[in-house]
Amino acid sequence: MALLGRRRGTTRLAPELDDADLGKVRKRLVERGSSGGRSLAVAMIEQLLRDTGRDWDRRAHRLSVLAESTSPALQRSWAEEQAQDPDAQLMFAWGVLLRARYEEQPVPAETREALDACEHAAALRPEDPTPWVVRLGLLRLWRRPSQEVFPLWGEIVRRDPWHREAHFQMLGYLSPWECGSHAQTVDFLDQVRTGTAPTAPTAGLEIAALIDLYQGTLDQGGLEALTAVHLWSRPNAVAALDRATADWPRAGYLTHAAAVADLNLLAYALVQAKRAGEAGEVFRAIGGLVTAYPWALESGDPVATFGAWQVRAAG
Numbered sequence: 001m002a003l004l005g006r007r008r009g010t011t012r013l014a015p016e017l018d019d020a021d022l023g024k025v026r027k028r029l030v031e032r033g034s035s036g037g038r039s040l041a042v043a044m045i046e047q048l049l050r051d052t053g054r055d056w057d058r059r060a061h062r063l064s065v066l067a068e069s070t071s072p073a074l075q076r077s078w079a080e081e082q083a084q085d086p087d088a089q090l091m092f093a094w095g096v097l098l099r100a101r102y103e104e105q106p107v108p109a110e111t112r113e114a115l116d117a118c119e120h121a122a123a124l125r126p127e128d129p130t131p132w133v134v135r136l137g138l139l140r141l142w143r144r145p146s147q148e149v150f151p152l153w154g155e156i157v158r159r160d161p162w163h164r165e166a167h168f169q170m171l172g173y174l175s176p177w178e179c180g181s182h183a184q185t186v187d188f189l190d191q192v193r194t195g196t197a198p199t200a201p202t203a204g205l206e207i208a209a210l211i212d213l214y215q216g217t218l219d220q221g222g223l224e225a226l227t228a229v230h231l232w233s234r235p236n237a238v239a240a241l242d243r244a245t246a247d248w249p250r251a252g253y254l255t256h257a258a259a260v261a262d263l264n265l266l267a268y269a270l271v272q273a274k275r276a277g278e279a280g281e282v283f284r285a286i287g288g289l290v291t292a293y294p295w296a297l298e299s300g301d302p303v304a305t306f307g308a309w310q311v312r313a314a315g
Helices: 020-035 038-052 056-069 072-081 086-100 108-124 130-141 146-159 164-173 182-195 205-219 222-226 228-233 235-247 259-272 276-286 302-314
Strands: none
Touching (some): 038 072, 038 086, 072 086, 086 130, 205 228, 235 259
């Protein structure tokens, strides 16, 4: 992944990040829409996922983007016609998970179907952590008790100890805004930090937790919101930003599938911490590949927000 040295192009939303093969397939899927033919769409998806092999980190990234780029009808028909294909089952389940995030209340029947698809995929490919990750996300939506969630976590880390999507799902579940507390969040982050290499796919977890805490404090309004900016001057926040700023933008340092997403997290955290001048190198490493989260938190136009801060950092 050539983070530095990439020619600066047009700033744009890039769900595929710097995965060029995924970007090509996604573009064709989005442009063709429902008129492109289901068979061709499925063939492109199958080939892309077949090429991913046992790289669970990249497989999860690709499945997530593909589930967001295809219609529910295609996902369902593929899963029904290819009942013995774990990828078909997982893309259907992941599609249900993504759509449910935007609903006030998930649909019970569809959730049950997605959970069944995950169970079937796990039986078809027992070594793959992805079915367990999607199940974790579905139970999180329903705010299920820890007795149901923690066993899934155990299954995931036995298969992939540093699965990025799983760690981000668990971070959300353990937050005080969902089913946990500040103390549980801190304990979780401490465990991850002490047992994980700094270049693992979970590298962005601590920065994401700081952003979530900052945003959650702003959302409380009143005096809490007025003092939220001081969260960035706490020793743990300063240390986390210092560590990431020193290493992440360097060419070849972060190589996991969502490295560009983590760089977006870092750039956002730096500008919110009033350290925009230090964000310039991070913006250059991003190369104009914008993620909706976290830039959409500040306004309804993440690309415009990203661009404005990029200009200020360059100045």
